[in-house]
Amino acid sequence: MMNFNYSFLTVYVTDNITLKSTIICLLLTLFLGAVFAIFYNFTKKKEGIDRSFVTSIVLLPIIVAIVIMLVSNDIVKAFSLGGVFVLIRFRTRIKDTKDAMFLFAVVAIGFAAGLEYYLYAVIIAIFLLIVLTVLHIIKLDRPDPRAFKMKIMIPENLNFVDMFDNIFDNYLIDYKLKQVKVIDFGALVELTYLIKMKDITMQKKFLDELRVKNGNLNIVITNDYNLVTASK
Numbered sequence: 675m676m677n678f679n680y681s682f683l684t685v686y687v688t689d690n691i692t693l694k695s696t697i698i699c700l701l702l703t704l705f706l707g708a709v710f711a712i713f714y715n716f717t718k719k720k721e722g723i724d725r726s727f728v729t730s731i732v733l734l735p736i737i738v739a740i741v742i743m744l745v746s747n748d749i750v751k752a753f754s755l756g757g758v759f760v761l762i763r764f765r766t767r768i769k770d771t772k773d774a775m776f777l778f779a780v781v782a783i784g785f786a787a788g789l790e791y792y793l794y795a796v797i798i799a800i801f802l803l804i805v806l807t808v809l810h811i812i813k814l815d816r817p818d819p820r821a822f823k824m825k826i827m828i829p830e831n832l833n834f835v836d837m838f839d840n841i842f843d844n845y846l847i848d849y850k851l852k853q854v855k856v857i858d859f860g861a862l863v864e865l866t867y868l869i870k871m872k873d874i875t876m877q878k879k880f881l882d883e884l885r886v887k888n889g890n891l892n893i894v895i896t897n898d899y900n901l902v903t904a905s906k
Contacts, residue, residue, distance in 0.1 A: 717806070731780055
């Protein structure tokens with residue numbers, strides 16, 4: 675006869691894995707993972723969606739929950755599994771730190787469900803979705819559309835110190851030189867700036883004046899939303 679323990683935050687807890695608890699866990703994590711995936715699609719539809727990342731959001735809480743269920747009552751298995759996961763690297767490049775938050779959120783849900791704290795899992799999911807919704811509505815997670823990273827190529831024989839300051843003062847609110855890199859066996863120098871434009875509609879004129887200064891070599895302006903390139 676199995677012993678059942680009940681508490682306010684546990685819907686169904688047993689000393690051993692049962693078919694009923696497994697089905698509840700799988701269905702709950704599938705549902706919550708799908709909800710987060712749908713929300714991710716909604717918030718990212720203007721920026722482009724990585725379908726493999728969406729699949730990860732759906733499957734990760736299920737996998738985490740299964741792992742936790744299998745090792746929660748066995749310390750030896752837990753340490754052995756930890757050794758296996760040391761060999762595994764998450765190779766998907768995460769460009770937005772908010773994407774990492776989605777992964778951490780569904781992992782937390784998977785942990786709670788795997789330990790059979792189903793109410794915890796639901797509460798965590800609801801709370802995180804509310805927070806993410808508020809952040810999306812107030813656009814706190816959106817980068818400044820006037821902020822860019824700019825790379826300018828110049829010939830090696832030009833002195834880049836204060837070279838573009840007059841142009842920058844006309845078009846930019848703020849700018850900072852972040853990196854100087856010598857490329858093409860010393861023939862070119864790549865300057866990387868962080869800039870904030872006064873008026874983004876003036877990008878073309880801004881690039882044209884820079885190209886006069888750098889000898890019509892490549893100039894690249896990037897941010898999370900677009901790519902503007904001026905080249906010879």
